[in-house]
Structures are given as C-alpha cells and as structure tokens.
Amino acid sequence: MCLAIPGKVVRWIDSDPLLGVAEVEFGGVTRRCLMACVPEASEGDYVVVHAGVAIAIVDAEEAARVLAELASLPEKVEWLERDEEETQ
Amino acid sequence: MKFLDEYRDPVAARRLLAEIRRAARRPWTLMEVCGGQTHSLLRHGIDVELAGVVDLIHGPGCPVCVSPLESIDFARELSLREGVLLASFGDMLRVPGSRGSLLEARAVGGRVKPVYSPMDAVDLARRNPDLQVVFFAVGFETTTPTTALAVRQAKALGLRNFSLLVAHVRVLPAMEALVESADCRVQGFLAAGHVCAVTGCKEYAPFVERYRLPVVVTGFEPVDLLQGILQCVRLLESGRPEVVNCYRRTARDAGNPTAQRLVGEVFEVCDRPWRGLGMIPRGGLKLRPEFQQFDAEVRFCGATVPAIEDHECHSGAVLAGRIKPKACPSFGTSCTPDRPLGAPMVSSEGACAAYYRYAGANHLSG
Amino acid sequence: MKREELSNSCPNPSTFDDGRISLAHGEGGRLMRRLLSERILPALADVAPAGDADAAILARLAGQVVFTTDSYVVSPLFFPGGDIGKLAVIGTTNDLAVSGARPLWLSLSLIIEEGFELTLLDRVLRSVADAAREIGISIVTGDTKVVPRGAADGLFINTAGVGVLLEPRWPGPGELQCGDELVVTGTIGQHGTAVMIAREQFVVEPCPISDCASLVPAVDALRRAEVPVVALRDATRGGVSAVLREWAAKCGWTLAVDEREVPVTPEVRGMCELLGLDPLHVANEGTMVVAVREGFGGAAVEALSRVPVARQAAIMGQVQERRVSLVVVQRGLGRYLPLDEPLGAPLPRIC
Numbered sequence: 001m002c003l004a005i006p007g008k009v010v011r012w013i014d015s016d017p018l019l020g021v022a023e024v025e026f027g028g029v030t031r032r033c034l035m036a037c038v039p040e041a042s043e044g045d046y047v048v049v050h051a052g053v054a055i056a057i058v059d060a061e062e063a064a065r066v067l068a069e070l071a072s073l074p075e076k077v078e079w080l081e082r083d084e085e086e087t088q
Numbered sequence: 089m090k091f092l093d094e095y096r097d098p099v100a101a102r103r104l105l106a107e108i109r110r111a112a113r114r115p116w117t118l119m120e121v122c123g124g125q126t127h128s129l130l131r132h133g134i135d136v137e138l139a140g141v142v143d144l145i146h147g148p149g150c151p152v153c154v155s156p157l158e159s160i161d162f163a164r165e166l167s168l169r170e171g172v173l174l175a176s177f178g179d180m181l182r183v184p185g186s187r188g189s190l191l192e193a194r195a196v197g198g199r200v201k202p203v204y205s206p207m208d209a210v211d212l213a214r215r216n217p218d219l220q221v222v223f224f225a226v227g228f229e230t231t232t233p234t235t236a237l238a239v240r241q242a243k244a245l246g247l248r249n250f251s252l253l254v255a256h257v258r259v260l261p262a263m264e265a266l267v268e269s270a271d272c273r274v275q276g277f278l279a280a281g282h283v284c285a286v287t288g289c290k291e292y293a294p295f296v297e298r299y300r301l302p303v304v305v306t307g308f309e310p311v312d313l314l315q316g317i318l319q320c321v322r323l324l325e326s327g328r329p330e331v332v333n334c335y336r337r338t339a340r341d342a343g344n345p346t347a348q349r350l351v352g353e354v355f356e357v358c359d360r361p362w363r364g365l366g367m368i369p370r371g372g373l374k375l376r377p378e379f380q381q382f383d384a385e386v387r388f389c390g391a392t393v394p395a396i397e398d399h400e401c402h403s404g405a406v407l408a409g410r411i412k413p414k415a416c417p418s419f420g421t422s423c424t425p426d427r428p429l430g431a432p433m434v435s436s437e438g439a440c441a442a443y444y445r446y447a448g449a450n451h452l453s454g
Numbered sequence: 455m456k457r458e459e460l461s462n463s464c465p466n467p468s469t470f471d472d473g474r475i476s477l478a479h480g481e482g483g484r485l486m487r488r489l490l491s492e493r494i495l496p497a498l499a500d501v502a503p504a505g506d507a508d509a510a511i512l513a514r515l516a517g518q519v520v521f522t523t524d525s526y527v528v529s530p531l532f533f534p535g536g537d538i539g540k541l542a543v544i545g546t547t548n549d550l551a552v553s554g555a556r557p558l559w560l561s562l563s564l565i566i567e568e569g570f571e572l573t574l575l576d577r578v579l580r581s582v583a584d585a586a587r588e589i590g591i592s593i594v595t596g597d598t599k600v601v602p603r604g605a606a607d608g609l610f611i612n613t614a615g616v617g618v619l620l621e622p623r624w625p626g627p628g629e630l631q632c633g634d635e636l637v638v639t640g641t642i643g644q645h646g647t648a649v650m651i652a653r654e655q656f657v658v659e660p661c662p663i664s665d666c667a668s669l670v671p672a673v674d675a676l677r678r679a680e681v682p683v684v685a686l687r688d689a690t691r692g693g694v695s696a697v698l699r700e701w702a703a704k705c706g707w708t709l710a711v712d713e714r715e716v717p718v719t720p721e722v723r724g725m726c727e728l729l730g731l732d733p734l735h736v737a738n739e740g741t742m743v744v745a746v747r748e749g750f751g752g753a754a755v756e757a758l759s760r761v762p763v764a765r766q767a768a769i770m771g772q773v774q775e776r777r778v779s780l781v782v783v784q785r786g787l788g789r790y791l792p793l794d795e796p797l798g799a800p801l802p803r804i805c
Contacts, residue, residue, distance in 0.1 A: 002124055002230035002282040003730045004308075006091040006338075018240055026728050027089045028720025029658040034207060037233050037286075037347040046091055048285060048338050049728075051177070051227075052205030053234040055347060056285040056338050058091055063337040067094060070311070073103040089727060098786045133791045178801025202801050204656055204729065310787060425797050445794030 095309030122280035123150030160185030288343025403430030480600025535664030539581030555617030635751030646736035667740030679757035
C-alpha cells in the first residue's frame with residue numbers, strides 16, 4: 001500500500017494552511033504538491049509524497065546515520081549467485 | 089534519486105542478507121503488513137534469497153484488496169447513474185465486485201475516471217459543475233490525510249457536487265484480528281513505514297505488550313526491508329518483543345501530528361467489514377457528522393445489497409496470511425490477473441498478483 | 455438568387471464558415487470535394503504527387519514487397535513531441551523499416567468526427583506532410599470519412615505502407631542464439647509518459663516529450679556498418695518488455711536484461727517513480743530493440759550512436775540459456791528475476 005516517494009522541495013508557492021502548495025522535484029520532474037501536512041518544511045528539504053500530498057519530511061540526519069551503520073557491516077560476505085529456478 | 093537510490097544499493101543489500109543469515113539461528117516467520125512491501129520483496133527476489141531463513145507471510149495491507157465487495161458494487165452502480173462521475177485510484181478500477189469491476193462498468197457506459205490524487209477529484213468537480221463527482225476513497229492511514237484534505241478543500245470551495253464513498257481502513261485493528269485468529273503463525277511484524285509516517289510508532293506499544301510479538305517499522309526499498317527483517321530477527325533471537333523503528337528518516341515516533349489533526353477533524357473511527365477478513369471492530373474510518381453532506385452513501389441513498397464472494401476464492405485465507413497464494417487451488421488456473429476471482433489477484437500490490445507477476449512462472453511450471 | 459445562396463438555406467453548412475467538419479463533408483458531394491481540394495490536398499501537395507487517386511498504380515520494385523497497416527487512435531491527438539498525424543506516418547514507416555524494408559509509399563485514411571475543428575485538421579495534415587517529407591516517402595492514395603458526433607474521438611487515422619525488402623535480409627527473432635546481444639536504441643518510456651501526462655492532465659515540469667521519430671536512419675546506420683543484426687523491433691505498445699517477451703517465445707531462449715543498463719531520462723524516471731510504473735513496460739515511438747550476434751553489441755552501439763535518433767543506444771542484455779521465465783531482469787541485488795507482464799495499459803496507482 002501507500003506508494004510514497006521522496007522529493008525535494010524546490011519552492012513554496014502558497015503557504016495557506018489548507019491549500020498550501022510547493023513545487024517538489026522527483027528525479028527530473030517537478031510537480032506541485034500539497035503541503036498542508038508538512039507546513040514546517042523548508043525549501044531544500046525532502047518530503048515524502050503520497051497521492052499528491054506531502055505526508056512527512058525526510059530526516060536527513062537519521063538517513064545518514066543509518067547509511068553509516070550499514071557501511072560498518074562486515075565487508076566480505078558470501079554471495080550465492082543462484083538463479084530463480086535453482087531455489088525451487 | 090536521493091533517499092531512494094541509496095536504499096537500492098546492491099552492496100548494502102548483500103551485506104544485510106549475509107547478516108540476516110548469520111543472525112537467524114532458526115527459521116522465523118514474519119509478516120510484512122503492507123502490500124507495497126510485498127511487491128518490493130518479490131520484485132527484488134528477497135523472499136527467494138531468504139528461503140529457509142525467514143518465511144515471509146504477506147499481510148492484508150492492500151487497501152484495494154480489502155475494500156468490501158458491497159462498496160465496489162455500490163461504486164459501480166453510482167458510475168452508471170445519470171450525471172455521476174466516479175473517480176478513484178487506478179488500481180481500484182480493476183478490482184472485481186460481484187457484478188464486475190469499475191473499468192468494466194465504463195465499458196457499458198459508466199462514467200469512471202482514474203485519478204492520481206483525491207485533489208484531482210475535487211478539481212474534476214470544480215470543472216464539471218453539471219456532474220456529481222464521487223471519489224471512491226480507499227486506503228490506509230497513509231491515504232486518509234489526502235482524503236481529509238480533499239474534503240476540507242471541497243468545503244472551502246463550497247462544492248455541492250463532490251462526495252466520498254468512504255472505504256478507509258485502519259491497519260492496527262486488522263493486525264489484532266489476525267493475531268487473535270487461532271491459526272496465526274506470525275512471530276514478528278514488519279509494520280508499514282508510510283502508515284507510521286502519519287500515525288507514529290507509539291500505538292504499537294500496547295499491541296506488543298499484549299501479544300508479546302516484536303513489531304519493526306519498516307520502509308519499502310530493498311535495503312529498508314532487509315534492515316527491518318534483520319532487526320526483527322535480532323529481536324526474536326534475543327527474546328525481546330519490542331517496537332523498533334527502522335524507518336526513522338520518514339516515520340517519527342509521534343508520526344505527523346498535523347496530518348493526524350486533519351484526519352481527526354474529518355473522520356471518526358468505526359467498525360468496518362474487510363473483504364476476506366470480515367467485520368473488524370474499529371477497523372475503519374467514516375466521515376464525522378459535520379461532513380455528512382460529503383458522504384455519497386447519504387447523498388445517493390446507498391442501499392447496499394449484500395454480495396457473496398466467489399467460493400473458489402481463498403483470498404480471506406491469503407489476506408490473513410494463513411496460506412500463500414500458490415497454495416490456493418484456483419491460483420494460476422481459474423484465477424489469473426486477466427480473470428481474477430478475488431481482489432488480491434488484481435491490485436498491483438495484492439499478494440496473489442505479486443506472486444503471479446514476479447514469481448508466477450516459477451510456481452506455475454516449477 | 456445565386457446557387458451558393460440557395461444552398462445556404464439548407465440546414466447543412468455549405469462552407470467552412472463555422473470552422474468545423476460536418477457530416478456533409480463526408481457525403482461525397484461538393485462539400486467533400488472542397489474539403490479535399492481546398493484543405494487536404496494542398497496540405498499534402500509535395501508529398502502526394504498523384505493528388506486524390508482512389509487507387510494508385512505503383513512502380514515495379516527490384517525486390518520483394520513489404521506491406522503493413524496500422525490504425526492510430528491516440529488520445530489526446532496532440533501531445534508533447536508529436537501528434538496523431540506525425541505518429542501515423544512514423545509508426546507505419548517504422549514498422550516497414552524494422553522489417554528490413556525501405557519505406558516507399560503510404561495510404562492515408564482519415565475518419566473524422568463531426569464537429570472536429572478544421573484548424574486542428576490542418577495542423578495534423580501539416581504534421582503528416584512534414585513527417586513524410588523527412589522520411590522521403592509519398593502518400594499515394596487515401597480516403598476521408600466523417601462519422602456522427604460520438605462515433606469517433608475527434609480523429610482516427612489509418613495508414614498502410616509499402617516498402618521494398620533490402621538485402622542482406624536479417625534472420626529474425628526465430629533465429630536468435632544463446633549469447634546474442636540485446637541493444638536498445640535510446641532512452642525508453644518517453645512516448646507513454648508524455649501521452650499519459652497529456653491525457654490525465656498530470657502536470658509536471660518539464661513534461662517528458664514523446665520520442666516519436668523515424669527509425670529509418672538508425673536501421674540504415676546498422677546496414678552501413680554491416681553489423682550482424684539478427685532481429686529489430688520498435689518497442690511501441692507494451693514497451694521494451696513486450697518485444698522481449700515476443701522474441702523469447704519465438705526463439706525458445708531466455709532474454710535477460712540488466713535494469714541499470716537501460717537508458718531512462720531523469721524525467722521519465724521521476725514520473726515512473728511517482729506513478730509506480732516500470733519504464734520497461736511504457737510505450738515508445740522512436741526507440742527499438744536490436745538483437746545482434748555475440749560480440750557485436752559494441753559495434754551496433756557505435757554505429758547507432760552516430761545518428762540523432764539513436765544517440766543514446768546501449769547494450770542492455772543478452773540471450774541466455776532457457777530458464778523457466780522467458781524474460782528476466784536483473785534489478786540490483788544481482789539475481790535475475792522474472793520480468794512481470796502488465797495486464798493492460800499502465801494506470802497510475804497509489805498502492
């Protein structure tokens with residue numbers, strides 16, 4: 001459920017509490033998204049957008065922390081190059 | 089794309105896979121609640137990768153799949169009425185009711201339009217004052233803020249030709265119902281990260297307290313999913329039934345209070361039947377009395393006719409995680425995405441459709 | 455009273471004064487003749503030398519004749535990067551080109567909905583003429599019908615094309631061998647996303663632009679470079695995945711693609727993430743899949759990248775030993791997984 005994609009807030013267009021809209025960039029395109037649920041988002045922040053509505057601000061520090069944690073996992077791992085059928 | 093590509097990194101994914109294999113000293117059975125997670129797991133082959141280590145049971149978290157047959161039938165009936173335009177999300181339009189899907193209704197003259205956002209339906213109402221636009225509102229807590237916003241906008245705009253057929257559901261009561269069922273095998277849950285982005289993680293604490301099962305809030309990309317699985321396995325191995333948030337970049341412990349307030353102003357909790365699971369106490373949301381003018385069931389006197397599910401369809405057992413899709417005798421034979429018997433075979437994130445699409449060839453001929 | 459004035463009292467509009475096509479324009483009388491002689495033929499003058507021939511007598515050809523037909527019902531009629539007129543010429547001539555033929559002649563049938571705006575018809579005809587001129591083909595015969603309001607969606611076009619088969623002939627997908635390399639001639643998914651955006655009024659900036667373009671120069675480039683091509687196919691409806699599926703069924707091998715090697719523009723990537731679509735399933739109108747013998751993928755890419763329509767050509771996969779799945783894709787975790795087949799046209803989804 002709930003296809004939601006992070007995009008970068010490029011520009012606030014309207015800061016109305018109900019109808020607030022900002023331009024949000026996803027890959028190579030920008031689209032106007034409703035910002036009523038993330039009124040505190042600043043330009044440059046990433047927001048997670050579901051069905052045209054930003055529902056959360058991405059916490060960049062948390063993201064960096066988690067990626068750092070990942071990098072600290074053991075480097076050399078056994079990797080089985082199995083194909084789909086072989087596991088049947 | 090930032091915050092997406094990093095979480096599809098094969099090197100990180102491989103490290104996590106190895107770590108999970110190391111951490112699991114016995115096989116564990118986990119349920120990913122959300123259908124979006126199911127699709128991601130199968131699309132990237134994570135279920136196959138972890139075969140024998142972690143058994144992943146696919147949960148009921150597909151709003152399109154659990155929308156009751158009666159609501160689909162009513163939506164279909166509305167779409168065929170003179171002067172009514174029925175709008176909903178693309179995947180909802182393909183789900184069969186007892187008299188066919190909404191797309192099939194379009195083929196016999198129904199006015200049906202796929203939209204990306206409930207706000208697009210508001211816009212349709214604004215641009216078509218001669219039509220009654222009904223938005224078939226499905227979705228979990230991730231989607232309810234968007235619908236609430238649409239209602240508030242329609243009210244602010246004074247639209248008299250916009251209404252909602254509400255089939256919103258709440259995920260936690262459904263998890264409770266699953267765990268309460270006698271044959272539940274689930275040992276730990278991967279909770280849906282985008283639901284938690286709205287609701288927060290705290291509401292899982294009483295659940296964990298009561299059922300002594302770990303709940304790990306998990307994202308949707310391969311690395312997110314593997315992190316969630318690893319965390320859940322670690323909790324199980326060390327006998328710690330706790331709530332852990334592995335999707336902190338998006339889901340705060342308190343969720344999104346602004347969104348919660350918005351939803352609370354427009355909707356209230358109600359009992360709701362889930363397709364395949366039956367009546368779930370407190371399992372849904374309905375419009376508050378002060379927004380009743382936007383309720384399509386009130387506006388169009390919805391006399392819902394009880395509908396009967398095809399008896400060959402075992403979607404109830406699939407949605408409850410009791411059987412895997414391929415264990416259903418109809419899977420791939422009398423039930424395919426082209427001729428579905430039940431909703432999980434249709435929706436882009438239904439467990440049956442996911443198996444058919446990503447693993448279908450294996451399971452059919454293997 | 456003059457004749458013209460007399461006919462003006464008739465309920466059927468006798469001129470183009472209201473700027474729209476009426477049923478009478480298709481009924482074979484003077485109005486129809488005027489529609490042809492004043493609108494359609496002048497617009498196509500330099501690419502339709504024979505005028506309004508009902509049937510064309512064509513020159514003898516030195517090789518085998520290749521014949522194809524296709525109907526165009528795109529909605530909306532105008533989209534970023536093209537319109538139904540351009541599409542009707544490009545689509546049919548591309549079908550000839552990927553069949554190994556040099557496109558020569560085209561028929562053009564218009565089915566127009568009553569009430570269609572003449573200025574729009576003019577625009578479409580201009581696009582037809584421009585595309586035909588660019589490819590160097592002639593429109594040798596045609597037909598115009600007007601149907602009552604509601605019986606068509608503005609304008610439908612059918613074109614049939616004739617070409618001559620060129621030597622050497624390419625073996626075709628049935629002759630694919632294990633190890634053959636799969637090349638895609640450009641960034642994928644542009645046409646499908648551009649049309650979807652225009653149809654659903656899904657506003658994004660910048661809007662992806664349809665790749666609608668002639669593949670004749672790309673096919674020529676492969677011939678000139680004498681690349682050992684096995685099969686060619688434009689990846690239209692159903693996208694790259696539909697071509698691979700069809701080829702795999704014909705040759706009995708498994709076709710394997712590496713998702714990371716398939717070129718996608720940032721616009722299409724963003725759109726597909728937003729709407730939950732897979733670019734491999736999205737339609738193209740100026741991009742083809744080329745299978746070449748093992749070891750010649752690089753040569754194919756080099757030849758292709760010299761022509762503008764295939765500048766972004768890339769090797770995206772290979773023909774492999776038969777697995778359970780006909781088409782498999784490597785998505786990052788390193789494992790080949792079955793590529794799913796979409797049910798129908800992609801619909802935006804939330805879930």
